[in-house]
Amino acid sequence: MSDAAGISIGYLAERTGLAVSAIRYYEAQGLISPWRNAGGQRRFMRADIRRLSFVMIAQQFGFTLPEIREHLAALPGNRTPTPEDWAEISLSFRQHLDQRIETLQKLRDNLDGCIGCGCLSLPKCKLYNPEDRAHSKGSGPRYLMGDRPAPQSSI
Known part of the structure; x- marks a missing residue:
């Protein structure tokens, strides 16, 4: 050819x-x-x-x-x-x-833990993502995508 x-x-x-x-x-x-x-x-x-x-x-x-x-x-x-x-x-x-x-x-x-999706469907999310704070960083599994949670203040 x-x-x-x-x-x-x-x-x-x-x-x-x-x-x-x-x-x-x-x-x-x-x-x-x-x-x-x-x-x-x-x-x-x-x-x-x-x-x-x-x-x-x-x-x-x-x-x-x-x-x-x-x-x-x-x-x-x-x-x-x-x-x-x-x-x-x-x-x-x-x-x-x-x-x-x-x-x-x-x-x-992180398969066995929270992936920071902001869904608040797990009791654990109240610790890692209180009041769905991850949502302020954007859509999707923010912590899995590299974002870090803001430091929590001590009470």
Whole structure:
């Protein structure tokens, strides 16, 4: 298969292990950009094999499709990442993964206790989150997300 002629969606599916419907979905999401040949068939760049592999790996890291599209759009000419590009992207991935690891460790370490959600449904919450003070820091499990409770005054 020559690069000028492009590759078929079937060949792309075979090489990536993705279903044809998944490839069409990724196309609709703007992650790959095929063209149509004279017969109206979709044709893809060989680099799309690596682009879709990148998408699958990034999804396993927990990135959303809009985040993945943003990384791919930053590449010149919609090309596959070079080693230099990957080094830059991987720094962002590392920061994202470090945050997820920290959150998972906090969750693991606090499974048997209050996670600071502000629900006041446990008697323990009256000690850790009196009057739902965690809510003032924002939505969600604030203490699990890194916020700390305000020091309580002694009576």
